[in-house]
Amino acid sequence: MIACGALAGNVREIAARRGWLVEVQPLPALLHNRPHDIAREAERLAGRALDRGQRAVLAYADCGTYGALDEVCSRLGLARLGGLHCYDVLAGADNMAKLFEAEPGTYVLTDFLVRGFRRAVLAELGLDRYPELWPDYFRHYRRLVWLAQHREPSLEREAQRIAEMFGLPLAVIETGTARLEAELERLVAQAVGRGGPGQDPGRMTRSLAWAAGPARAAGATGPAGAGGGAR
């Protein structure tokens, strides 16, 4: 499972809890600022896994590659997460569309971005070296929305600090990780279905059960209880 660094923590947690026998290989989240490199790097890692006889899936949305990841998927026969970016994966594409429609000047945060704002945003955009560029980047924003996977006091304080930096109101939407989990489940089923013993849907479920592995699956939440958001 080749995962965007911004999602890899959640992906690992879900895979472990579900007992999936997957190796999570994260790519640096900062590649988002150079989306051309995402497709190239994902293709390199996936190619390597396939060469070793493993199955591979991409725990990536389109992520600003503007279709380049889809080309990798169709070349190598891989599946990826639905949606344009991790906001779609976490909050649902329709909900994101509504958010941006209600206020295009919405700056979106996830737990990852809240935690790593200084490095992933401030440093990457050069705001640590050139603080005077702040208005060039952010003058059109009107509000911040934190899509919270795990709403914890420390993150909450940090999100609040970021909102103060912007001088903008902060709204919190608790997305949890249920949608991500459902998407990952689809990827795993697809990979197992494709490369596994059977291609028909009935056997795919059994293959998935096999992929879950009896020992690790113990104590895991079943598909019906894929409620990461409740955690």
Added chain:
Amino acid sequence: MTPQELLKQLYDDTLVGNGPAVLELTHTGLAMNLGPEALLYEALIPALEEVGARFERGDFFVPEMLIAGKAMAGALEVLRPLLAETGAESIGTVVMGTVKGDVHDIGKNLVNIMFEGAGFQVIDLGVQVAPEKFVDAVREHSPDIIGFSAFLTTTMPMFKANINALAKAGLRDQVIVMVGGAPVTQEYADVVGADGYAADASAAVVRAKELLQRRRRAALPA
């Protein structure tokens, strides 16, 4: 400092986005009787072209591009009235804007700077520009070119919406439509029925001049 040394220094300082130095050198250059065109074409524009090339190669990222653009914009403020005085006629008028729903404007602003440097008159409508506003601007300014910028997959379809709005207002044939932004490709520009696309600010100027020339030639009586 010789004029050559000054131009070299102005080029170097623009490249690294040293705004105050660029401003000072611009004034010094003018005081040395280097014309505004020389400062523009022999230092500022080549520097910004090099910035674009370095960005393309991955040697520069957005902040470097921004500070260089801002340094050049500062110099343009000084040169603009002088260029107007020398009677250098505007080679065309461009209306530019980031489409509705999108607030990315760094790319657009760089295109504006290069257009202005190349002698176009630029009217910037800002960000989140609705189709009606583009239509109004075409009515008001009768530009030669209208440029739409978009950086999100979800806002690219606004190109088509803008073009439809122009067509509905009976203005589509009066203006050259150019589109650009990170997700945009020549194929996408063709699909939405734009007249031109460019991947960066320097290419945008070249393409704009080509399109303008073609249109003006076509307008000449046979």
